[in-house]
Each structure stands twice: as C-alpha cells, then as structure tokens.
Amino acid sequence: MMTIYDIAREAGVAASTVSRVVNGKPGVKEETRRRILALLEKYHYSPDAAARGLVKQSTRMVGILIEDIRVSHHIESAFVIEQELTKRGYCSIIMGAGAEEEKKLESIRLVEQRRVEGVALIGSMFSGEAVQRGIESYLSRIPVVLVNAYMELPNVSGVVIDEEKGVESCMELLHGRGRKRIAFVTDQETPSNRRKLEGYRRKCREYGLNPEPLIYRVGERSVEEGRRMTERLLTERPETDGILYSIDLIAAGGVRAAVDKGYKLPEKLALMGIDNSIYGEICNPKLSTLDNRRYDSSVIAAELLRLGMEEGIRGQRRLLPCRILERETT
Template sequence: MNIKEIAKLAGVSVATVSRVINNNPNVSSASKEKVLSVMAENNYTPNLFARGLNTKSINTVGILCPDIGDVNHARTVSSLEHSLRDRGYDVLLCCTGRQSKSTHEYLHLLSDKRVDAIFMVGCAGEEDPELSEYQKSGKRVPLIIVNGYLDLPGVYCVLCDERTAMCDMVKELFERGCRNMAFIEDSDTYSAYQKRQGFLDGIKLCGLAPNPKLHIRIDPFVQSELFCTKSIFSQLFEAGERIDAILAADDILAVGALQAMVQAGRSFPIIGFNNSEHAVCCTPALTSMDNRIDVQCNIAVETMLDILQGKDAIDKLVVSAKLEERETYRRE
C-alpha cells in the first residue's frame, strides 16, 4: 500500500496522512486516529527512506563493521547502537569483511539511502588505495571513524592514543628489568599499526635491539588466533628462547601466549590490549590496556549530533588508554 490508498480508506487527504507519519502536530486527533487505525488494519509500515526525502532526516545511520564475529568489533557496534538508540536513531549494519572494495560499495549504498550519518569501526589507514572514496562519501553524509584515523576533509575520527600506551608499557617493563620482550599482532588496521609502532618506539627508547624471533604476526583468516599463538610460544619455550614479557595487540593473542607460559611452568608479565571479555575469562586473569571504546563511541555519536545541528565539530578527537591491572601484571 501507499499513502494515497491509506488516505482514501481513512477519508482524509494525502497531506494529512503524511503529517501523521511524520508526527506533525498540525493534524486533528480524530484524523490522526483514522489514519493510524487504517495503517494498523492493513499492517502498513512507512518507508523510512521515502519519508526522509521530505523530512531531510530519516533518523537512521549506517555502521560499517569489518567482522561482527570479532569480539572487539561487536562491542563497538553494540556501544554505538545503544548510544544512537538512546538518541532516537535506528541503525543499518553492514559487514564489509577485510576488502576495501566492499567498504566502498557499502559507503555508496548508504549514501544513496540518505542515512543521516555513517560510522566506520576502524579503518585500513593511509595505505588504502582508494582514499578518495571516503572523501566523496564525507561530502554527501557525515562519515565518522571509531578507533581509526584518516586525514581527509569531511571525515571525522575518534581514536585512542594506542601508540603512546604501548610505548609507555614497554618502557615500564624495561624499568622493571624486562629485556627480552615479545610482541604479537594479527591485523593491518590503523589501530594495529599504532600498537606495532608503539612497541618499536619503546624498544628503541630503551636501547634494545629488535629481535625478529620475538616479533610475531599471525593471519586470523588462516589460523586460529588463540591456538596458533599458544603453539608458537610453546615452540619458543621448548627451544629455550629467552622471553621475560609478552605484549599483544589483542587480548585473544595474549590468552594464547598465557596458556603456553602456564603450560611451560614459567611466570612473567603478559599484557593484552582492548580489555575485552577474553581478559577475564582466563586463569590467571589477564592485565589489558583499555582503549576505552565505550567512551570513543559516545564521543563519536556526540560528534554526529554536532554536525547535524550545524555546530562546529572537531575532526580528530583522541582519548588516552588505561591499564586494567589483573593477575598477569600488577604495579607495586
């Protein structure tokens, strides 16, 4: 059905039906009751996108997420959805995978649907070969990246200073006597790059030489992150490799290393990152760097509201990380 048919059945004008659908107060209670009654009897649901052509807003935003199966991505989407829903916005979720082509296709799709804004969960970073696509989308609809950064006009970014957090953690461990620190990672996102560089910054500032054997990268699309990490460190321990601390770019990687350490009968600091549920679902409980994703999401939504209200919005907002101390490392 369309609003013309609804209007005919209710015995009112098309304009009146439109006012009822858009919650316009300039309609009598009697007419409103007639329209709502006919809509209910015929299970009529207004087309949000068609409605947006008249109202300039459909109170709907898009969220681009690489992998909803990733616990960190899922947490970000959930936090965004809750914050947006509290402010009266509905969400369209698009899972892009790791392909930039899919991301660009969804950007076009959401822009064509005239959503009020698009949120991206992380990003590939400056190495993305088609950065111009993000800039084009930013000109059509507010584009806000959570826990990622692209220096482009029309693109707004909220992120955590993960590079400094990782660097400071390396320096702190060095001060406590650690000289053979391992680092493990599993992606090529902007966030992963910042953590990697933070580790290398810290090693350099401490006057240590990078050890290729202790800088480990796995491919989560080929290998199980937890079991692969456990296997790698078990082999290193069996080979007699000297390790006195492990820093991981993600908690699940740290848990795999933790299992190998416990199995080998060793004990030294292990630090995860993201402060996810994985950190508290292991024994001993994992110390993890909290990138405060809930805070990032709230700031991102407030940024969107500022943009939509015509206010000045800052294009890059950075929050500090916080170490969540548990059994694998405690400050004295």
C-alpha cells in the first residue's frame, strides 16, 4: 500500500506538500497539485481516517444508543440513522443501553469516552432524569438527537411521533365502524405508551365508550404474550368488539387468539396495531396498523445530528404526524 511518503518521493516534493493536497489546503502550485492528484488517483491512495482525525481534531464517530437491540423497530431506526450518516463519512457505534436508568447513564458515559462527535438516542425510554443528567454531565458540548422523545437542553434535538393523535385517529376509525366496546392492550410503561393511552382514554370519554377504559397490560413484548392476553380479555369481556395494541408484535398474537377462538375479523372483532412493522404484514389476516413513520423520523434525526455536528449545535423539536394503514382486520 502506497504511503504519503511514497507519493511524495515519486512526485519529487516533501510529504508535507502531499498532505496539503490531500487535505485540500492552499499553498501548493497548481502544476504541483495536479501532479500529486494524478499520482493519488494512479495508486488509489486513501488517507488513514484515524490519522486525519488526529490532525483535524475530528473522529467522525457517532454514538447510537438503544435500550434493547432485540426490539425490531428500534434497531431498524438505528440502521437508518447509521446508513444516512455513513453517506456523509461518519462511522457509528451502536450500543444496547439496558432498561435501568443507571445503565443508560453508564452507556452515555461509555460512548462519550469514545470521543464521539454526536449521539442519537432511540426511543421514548431515553427521556428520563438519569439520561438528562448524563447528557448534561458528559455530552453537553456535542449535539444529541432523541428519536420519539425530547428534552429542553440547548444541545438536544428531538423528533417526536404524535402517537397520541394517531391513537385518537384509530379510535375515530373504529367508532365510525360502529365499535362500542374497544379495549387497549399495552406492553411496558414508557412515555410513548403513556401518550398512546391518553389518546385512547380521551376518545373513550368523548364517545362514552365502556363504563371504564378496558386496558390490559402484557408481561413482556412477545407474540405469545399478545395471544395469551387477548384470550384472557375476550374471555373476561366477551362483549369487546375492537382492540388496539401498543405494538404490532403483541397484536400479531392477538390476531392468532381471535382466529383460534372463532372470531370473524373484522365483522365481529376489529384489531389494530401500532408501528407498521413486518409482524402486521405476515399476519393472517393482515393487521391494520398505525404507521408511526419510523423511517421518516430516523432520516430526520440523522439530518438534525449531521447539521449539529457540521454547522453548530442548534437544538430543535420536530413533531411528526402518524397515518393509518388499513388492511384486513378493520
């Protein structure tokens, strides 16, 4: 592999002159610059990224934190952000931060030690006090972007999905189809799920549905838990004619339970998930879902992070509306 010294020797110049050409700096005669560029192209010379980073005091590294890398829509978001930033010459470190607040704080500390120039935090679970302390303590001088969360810090931007309004739209659709007993099956306690439940409760009050909201909570995120909880719900509340699920993953189990119990979908029972994941597409029948625009929000997050790193930190909040994708269960 050719080094900068090999190029300099063949061009008959000092290594520092080649370095100036590689880094686009002035002070080199045009004829000399053209000769060096021709040699660089001839030998497919590629400057060492780490060495250039030391010269420019730049690492071109970005940290991406996820609570649990097994959650498909979060890892897909991380993938989109990583790909978008790779196009701009950045290298990403993706880490699983864990569910506990102190583990998230420790992950923030660890990623800062890698001298990253920006950080993306994926999911509403990163909006807690420990994370805020971590940003203030370790990341206050670099841009931070939250996906589906926001906090008012000068270096933090957030892309927030309007899932509360999205769930209200789902309730409007179901109520417009004559559904009077609509339940909500949710998973873990998160800011995102709290917003979804608030939209559900608001429409229950507005429409006068149910003596009280029908809310069931699964023990874990899985198809099996969705199936088990739906069986329980339909046994305890057989009058239920519509169910909303906090994520498609558990809704897929709900579809299986309803079909096994002999429900005709959507004639007798309408089901809807949230997040427009692959689970909704592989259901039989295919699941109607609330598209929370994971791809769009991730692209926006990557661009906000890039702008923060290249043009200076400028925290901002973006609110992104959801949209309903009707398939075969409504």
